[in-house]
Amino acid sequence: MPLAELQAQVRGAIVDGKIAPLAAVLTGGRVPPKRFAIHQRHYEASLVRVLIGKFPAVVWLAGSPFVTGATAAFIRHHPPCAPCIAEYGEDFPAYLAGRAEAQDIPWLRWVGDLEWQLGRVALALEYAPLSIEALAMVAPERLADCTLTLQPGLHYLAAPWPVDDLLKLFLSDAVPESYALDPADIFLEVRGARGAFSMSRLDAATFIFRRALAQGSSVGNAAEQALDADPGFDAGHGLVQVIAAGLATAIGSTDKDAQQ
């Protein structure tokens, strides 16, 4: 059997549980497919452990049997695509939310997304922030064309549920007797570095402005997007706040004349 065909069959046995096509070429013990089950169990157990470890708040809120069952299904439908397993699982919250058992937990996807981002930003580095003096050196007429490089440990997350409150509840290890969670649009700035993280609520226009900057929009374009959400948004003040909070590390320009 050509190696490529053999490996396709091994993949099918591990991920899909289809051992029969492979059985004839295995050796080891009196019933070799039972030995092969060691590899099948390792695939499932190791990846389930990884995912459960990445989403402890989701497990806490939704229950271990449901989440463990969903992870086992997820790894069959969405195997990892790279060896850095720490990067595996970003799509799990959306998958989880699509499960029939999650239909009564509409906020679960957003808890998972927030938890994923908290885990990601906590591994990031934080670099020396851009100074207000560096910003002041940019000619005012060129400022709108400038772009900012933001800290790598930043993420902007909008959610239709106040899931930051649920995360805080989880992190405080507090279990209230009852808890009412009502839909509410929230706009979060998630920030972390070197093992620590924080989350802050922003108003909608500030959120849109900062998220646009994080996505590479020019200052002018980010301001336009924020003004669409709130005509009263003060872009100059918003920019100064970004610098003062140490969110930016470098300034560049989309203006070709300025780059020459």
Add this chain to the structure above:
Amino acid sequence: MTAHHRFVPAPAGVGLRLPHLAEVVATRPAVGWFEIHPENFLANPHARELLIALAGDYPISVHSVGVSIGSAGGIDRAHLKRVRELIERIDPFLVSGHLAWSTHEGEYLNDLLPLPYDQETLQLVAAHVDEVQQGLGRQYLVENPSSYIGIATSTMNEVEFLSELVRRTGCKLLCDVSNVYLSGHNLGYDPQVYLDAMPADAIGELHLGGFLAEEDEANPGQQVLIDTHAQRIAEPAWDLYAHALRRFGPKPTLIEWDNDLPTVATLLSEAARADAIAGATLEPERHRAVG
């Protein structure tokens, strides 16, 4: 391709896993060297920053679990590039990986999967080792796998395969002594005969890891050994380590422990035991003149 031997540490080393990183940075324990899995650090900029600082004080060995030199679809070149970028920052004294495959059509199966030992596989793996050595700009060490099954279409045994791989590529071998013991138990061969057949000149490193005995569903009433890296090294593996030292001479030896991690002190005690066995097995002069 260059052999990067800044120096080869005589004492045993231990695996540096993320849960121990902060303690190691803070306490700087007395140990010969550390081995890292690059995959743990590539996705973690903070850990990478700490590792780069540690690399100034300790020799580092890089042991990849993701290059997948046995994949019929080719090695993961994007991953190899990331590994190279890390290597350029920490200048390890050894870089190694496994005689196994893990990736299939863009999927990573998170395991070290077995290969048939035949001419087709040998040609493919040799080409991939050449590519890895070219891509990393240094010699690569290939580790013998832990095995539960074999492939019936194999036309040579594992040692014959590894020996020919060395001859074709100029790579070195990482002899995992525990894997030799475990695979010999599981597949029914004599681990000492396996070690005696290995090309001694090609051995660049030794590994020792813990394994677990389970009921063997393929052989009711018997046990199969599982390569868990989650417990102390078993006595038969220590005995085989002494045999390996007599056969290969002193080599950098790693204590592998990846799951259910113990304290750093426990790892260091296992490393001290490896050093003691090396000291007792080899003449004192040879033990100092590691090379």
